[in-house]
Amino acid sequence: MTQLPLRAQLAATLGRTAATLSRMTGRGDGSVIGGRVGLVLEPDLLRKLAKDRKLVLVSATNGKTTTTRLIVSALQELGDVASNAFGANMPAGHVSALAQDKHAPYAVLEVDEKYLPEVIDTTGAGVVVLMNLSRDQMDRAAEIWLLAQKWRRALAGKNTHVIANADDPLVAWGASTAQHVTWVSGGQRWREDSWCCPECGGPLDRKDNDWACRECAFRRPQPTWWLDEQNDLVIDPYGQRWPLHLQLPGRANASNAAMALATAALFGLAPSTALDRLRQVKSVAGRYTTVERDGRVIRLLLAKNPAGWLEAFDVLDPPPVPVILSVNAQGPDGRDTSWLWDVDYRVLRGRPVYVTGERRLDLALRLDVAQVPFQLAEHIGDAFAAVPPGKVDVIANYTAFQQIRAEFGRAV
CATH class of the missing domain: 3.40.1190.10 (Mur-like, catalytic domain)
Known part of the structure; x- marks a missing residue:
């Protein structure tokens, strides 16, 4: 590669330093803050x-x-x-x-x-x-x-x-x-x-x-x-x-x-x-990762819109393996949860379903209309505790997924 101009070198170096500090202090993985710092110093x-x-x-x-x-x-x-x-x-x-x-x-x-x-x-x-x-x-x-x-x-x-x-x-x-x-x-x-x-x-x-x-x-x-x-x-x-x-x-x-x-x-x-x-790739940024906790084998799946939920349903283990659903509506998710009504949740009938996340009541109403029995859990830890030992699939939208990853030490 061509040598970067001095200003760009300095911007890139300070950006990397900011990213490293972010990771060391537990504020994030540094994948955004480093770029922001670099772009302030060198917009191009x-x-x-x-x-x-x-x-x-x-x-x-x-x-x-x-x-x-x-x-x-x-x-x-x-x-x-x-x-x-x-x-x-x-x-x-x-x-x-x-x-x-x-x-x-x-x-x-x-x-x-x-x-x-x-x-x-x-x-x-x-x-x-x-x-x-x-x-x-x-x-x-x-x-x-x-x-x-x-x-x-x-x-x-x-x-x-x-x-x-x-x-x-x-x-x-x-x-x-x-x-x-x-x-x-x-x-x-x-x-x-x-x-x-x-x-x-x-x-x-x-x-x-x-x-x-x-x-x-x-x-x-x-x-x-x-x-x-x-x-x-x-x-x-x-x-x-x-x-x-x-x-x-x-x-x-x-x-x-x-x-x-x-x-x-x-x-x-x-x-x-x-x-x-x-064929060597088995998980991607936490997606499809399997972790064990207190006798439960937990697999993490991300679904952030109707098309994504359709694909997540496609890879669920068959009943009676339970599933935990977690939905938030923060900025990165989009605050409008009306898309839940475009997802056909009837495929979940016949298995234990646990509902959590900041917008769990929105999801609970949607499941009730779809005639899918479920249990509400205020926190993801409560949902894990309610699931019996064995396999369990977790489907979450973006920020809910990141919170669950943090719960397991950002498993990747």
């Missing part, structure tokens, strides 16, 4: 830190952190990789991650959907991975078609290679202005936000993962990579079939792996080599 620090790196940006509503982790794992075959491993996905987090590994020739950054255009412009990233768009944080996030529109504008005229999920109409529309696109059939289980054509507003005809507008020429692009969910394998552009055999559970992670394999191929990595590394 992100651009300077990104210069001369082979940079991948990963954006979506769900699965950003996991897909970022999978791509990092694959690219480590080639050398050191800088990444915002704990999901600090706005510019301050990006600065902190790049400053922490200032000599790494590769970088993979998870990027918040709203910040993606800004980060593309600032970093000049060579590769952008786009996976899905659905409703999230409804009290403060724009309509998702507006996000897709911003993606289109950001990618137009850029010499950026996009890896995009062809099965999500909003993603396909957002990526369609890019000069170079590798289309991946990654699947789309949650379709409630994409029944209308983003190009003209007409209805979309859908069958399996295929879709086409009834009133204009907009239709699903032809993929070159395919996820075969039923057989747990990915088909590459040459027709070769690659069994996944991931340690990460569920169909969503199979889709994430397909995106990661297509991305790794851009860097010259064979699927066999990339898969060997993907």
Whole structure:
């Protein structure tokens, strides 16, 4: 990498120092404060830190952190990789991650959907991975078609290679202005936000993962990579079939792996080599981590919007394994909990259900309407105490998940 200018070096150094102090004093993991300090001293620090790196940006509503982790794992075959491993996905987090590994020739950054255009412009990233768009944080996030529109504008005229999920109409529309696109059939289980054509507003005809507008020429692009969910394998552009055999559970992670394999191929990595590394990943920033406490084997799952809850339900252990649900409504979660009514909780019938979190009463009302029996617990510790020894799954939204991680010493 090119030597940083003196001002940028000083900003990066002080940022790393602030991050270290944050971790040492237990105030956080340092993934944001270091970047904030650096940007105060050098507002153009992100651009300077990104210069001369082979940079991948990963954006979506769900699965950003996991897909970022999978791509990092694959690219480590080639050398050191800088990444915002704990999901600090706005510019301050990006600065902190790049400053922490200032000599790494590769970088993979998870990027918040709203910040993606800004980060593309600032970093000049060579590769952008786009996976899905659905409703999230409804009290403060724009309509998702507006996000897709911003993606289109950001990618137009850029010499950026996009890896995009062809099965999500909003993603396909957002990526369609890019000069170079590798289309991946990654699947789309949650379709409630994409029944209308983003190009003209007409209805979309859908069958399996295929879709086409009834009133204009907009239709699903032809993929070159395919996820075969039923057989747990990915088909590459040459027709070769690659069994996944991931340690990460569920169909969503199979889709994430397909995106990661297509991305790794851009860097010259064979699927066999990339898969060997993907199969070593068993937890991501606490997600899917299993911990033991007082005879209980607790698995942690994150779900922060309707699409995410659908995927979390997909990986639950079968009844009668109990499940603890925890919902907050702090700033990072979005304060509007009306999205709870878009989740079909009837799948939880037949198992013990415990409800906790700051908005436990909102969730309790939703479960009552869905005729799902449950027990209320004021604190997460009370919920753990009420569960009998043995396996238990925990599903929590963002800040509730972080609180539970803190309860276990930020297990990762």
